[in-house]
Amino acid sequence: MDEQKIAAYADELFxxxxxxxxxxxxxxxxxAMTVDDAYQIQLANIRRxxxxxxxxxxxxxxxxxxxxxxxxxxxEPDYGHLFASMECADGRIDTSALLQPKxxxxxxxxxxxxxxxxxxxxxxxxxxxxxxxxxFEIVDSRVAGWKIKLVDxxxxxxxxxRYVLGGVKLRVGDVDLPSVTMKxxxxxxxxxxxxxxxxxxxxxxxxxxWLANRLWGYGVTLKAGEVILSGAFSAAPEAAKGDSFTAExxxxxxxxxxxx
Numbered sequence: 001m002d003e004q005k006i007a008a009y010a011d012e013l014f015x016x017x018x019x020x021x022x023x024x025x026x027x028x029x030x031x032a033m034t035v036d037d038a039y040q041i042q043l044a045n046i047r048r049x050x051x052x053x054x055x056x057x058x059x060x061x062x063x064x065x066x067x068x069x070x071x072x073x074x075x076e077p078d079y080g081h082l083f084a085s086m087e088c089a090d091g092r093i094d095t096s097a098l099l100q101p102k103x104x105x106x107x108x109x110x111x112x113x114x115x116x117x118x119x120x121x122x123x124x125x126x127x128x129x130x131x132x133x134x135x136f137e138i139v140d141s142r143v144a145g146w147k148i149k150l151v152d153x154x155x156x157x158x159x160x161x162r163y164v165l166g167g168v169k170l171r172v173g174d175v176d177l178p179s180v181t182m183k184x185x186x187x188x189x190x191x192x193x194x195x196x197x198x199x200x201x202x203x204x205x206x207x208x209x210w211l212a213n214r215l216w217g218y219g220v221t222l223k224a225g226e227v228i229l230s231g232a233f234s235a236a237p238e239a240a241k242g243d244s245f246t247a248e249x250x251x252x253x254x255x256x257x258x259x260x
Contacts, residue, residue, distance in 0.1 A: 001030070001032075001033060001034070001037040001040075005030070006037065006040050006041050006044060007044060009026055009030075009041045009155060010041045010042075010044035010045050010048070010155075013041065013045060013142050013155060013156055013157075014045050014048060016099075016142040017099075017142050020097075020098070020099050021099075022099055022100065022141070022142055022143060022144035022145070023142060023143060023144060024143075024144055025143050025144070025147050025148060025149065025152050026038075026041075026143070026151060026152050026155055027148075027149040027151050027152050028147075030151075033151045033155075034151070035150060035151055035154055037151070037155075038150075038151040038152075038154035038155040039154055039155075039218055041154075041155040042080060042081075042154060042155055042156070042157050042158075043218070045157065046081050046157070049083065054083045054084070054085060055083060055084045055085075056081055056082065056083060056084075056226075057082045057083055057084040057086070057087060057226060057227055058081075058082040058226040058227030058228055058229065059079065059080070059081055059082060059211060059215065059220075059222055059226060059228055059229075060079065060080050060081075060082055060137065060158055060160060060211075060228070060229040061077050061078070061079050061158075061207050061208070061210065061211040061228075061229070061230060061231050062077060062078045062079070062080070062104075062137075062139065062153070062158050062159065062229075062231060062232070063076070063077045063078050063150075063153070063231070064077050064199075064200045064201050064207050064230070064231030064232065065195060065199040065200055065231060065232050065233060065234060065235075066199065070235070071235040071236065073148075073149070074148070074149065074150050074153070075150075076150060077201075077207070077210065077211075077214075077231065078150060078153045078154050078158040078159070079154070079158055079211055079214055079215060080154070080157040080158025080159075080160045081157060081160065082160060082163065082226075082227060082229065086160065086161065086162050086163055087162070087163055087164070087165070087227075088138075088162050088163070088164050088257070089164075089165075091136075091164050091255075091256050091257045091258060092257075092258055092260050093138055093162055093164075093239070093257055093258065093259045093260065094260060095239075095240065095241040095259050095260065098138070098140045098161055098162075099140055099141065099142060100140060100141060100145075100146060100238075101138050101139065101140045101161055101162075101238070101239045101240075101259070102138070102139050102140075102146075102236035102237060102238050102239060103136055103137070103138050103139075103184075103236055103237060103239045103245050103257065104136065104137045104138075104139060104232035104233075104234075104236045105134070105135075105136060105182045105184050105193065105195075105232065105233050105234065105247035105249070105255070106135050106136075106137055106200070106204075106229055106230055106231055106232050106233060107132050107133070107134065107135060107177060107180065107197065107200075107204045107230050107249075107252070108132065108133050108134075108135035108163075108165055108227050108228065108229055108230070109125070109129050109131075109132055109172070109204070109208055109227070109228040109230060110129070110130045110131050110132070110133070110169075110225070110226070110227055110228075111128050111129060111130060111222060111223065111224050111225065111226050111228060112128060112129065112130035112224055112225075113127070113128045113224050114128070114221050114222065114223050114224055115128050115208070115209075115212040115221070115222040116212070116216060116221040116222070117216065118213050118216040118217065119213065120208075120209045120212040120213050120216075121209055122203065122205045122206055122209055124209065124212075125172075125205045125206075125208045125209050125212075126172055126173060126205060128222075128224075129172040129208075131169040131170055131171055131172065132169075132170055132171075132172050132175065132177070132204075132252070133165050133166045133167075133168060133169050133170070133252060133255075134165075134166030134168065134182075134247060134249040134252040134253060134254065134255040135163060135164060135165050135166060135229060135255060136163060136164040136245065136247065136255050136257045137160075137161070137162075137163045137229050137232070138161040138162040138163065138164075138239065138257070139158075139159040139160065139161050139236060140159060140160070140161030140162075141153070141156060141159045142156050142159075143156060163227070163229060164255055164256075164257050165227070165255070166249070166252060166253055166254060166255035167253065168252050168253035170251065170252060172205070175251045175252065176251075177197040177203055177204045177205060178196065178197045178198040178202065178203045178204075179196065179197065179198070179250075180196060180197040180249055180250050180251055180252060181194070181195070181196045181197075181249070181250045182194060182195055182196070182233045182234070182247050182248065182249050182250075183247070183248045184233075184234065184237070184245060184246075184247045185245065185246045185247070185248070186237060186243060186244070186245055187243060187244055187245075188244065192237045192245075193233070193234035193235060193236075193237060194233070194234055195232075195233030195234035196233060197233070199233055199234070200230055200231040200232070200233065201231065204230040204231065205230075207230045207231045208222070208228050208230050211228065211230075239257075239259050240259060241259050241260065242259065242260075243258070243259045244256070244257070244258040244259070245257050245258075
């Protein structure tokens, strides 16, 4: 895809987020679009918002569990950037800035050293991780009706929206991540999702390694101090103003979010 088209699609997605007006799927209008094309669209907007003063706080891998892949009709992970402005430390999610949010329970890795080189292993992830914590990711597509294929979500910064980190911080060696279980509750008691770390490419550490290696191909490094969201344990329920959610993780405590 030529640079002019990449710039035009980047402009379209940027405007969609600013105006909270979703756009038709890119994949329906550009059938030859590749994942590499889509990532160049994403990077065009990453450079744009960084130039506007936004600060990258981490990276994310998404669409890792069978539940979320089935829900959205894709068959491999996506990947994107996180910004400091996306973190909601108090767990309050301002819905006025979002289009069509959904919520995912997952594990966040906070790194103490870089992951780079393109041959990152699970052991490398363990060594590079400062701590892990329970997390919510609030995903939000700028593509109308969540009618996405892989290229749509990659172009749209992996449908990134907001994130919330839980208060329990554990050394990664102190918890068996594949066996961690999660139950997701909505509005005080309704169970709307459950899963385990094994649903995340078999092990959330492997998901982080996959992300590090995939992004290295684009010259992007997972850096010390960054938050790495490793992928949802289950399908993502819709969220709207007035909703509240709590995820209970074995070993990692709880994380809560309210949509205001």
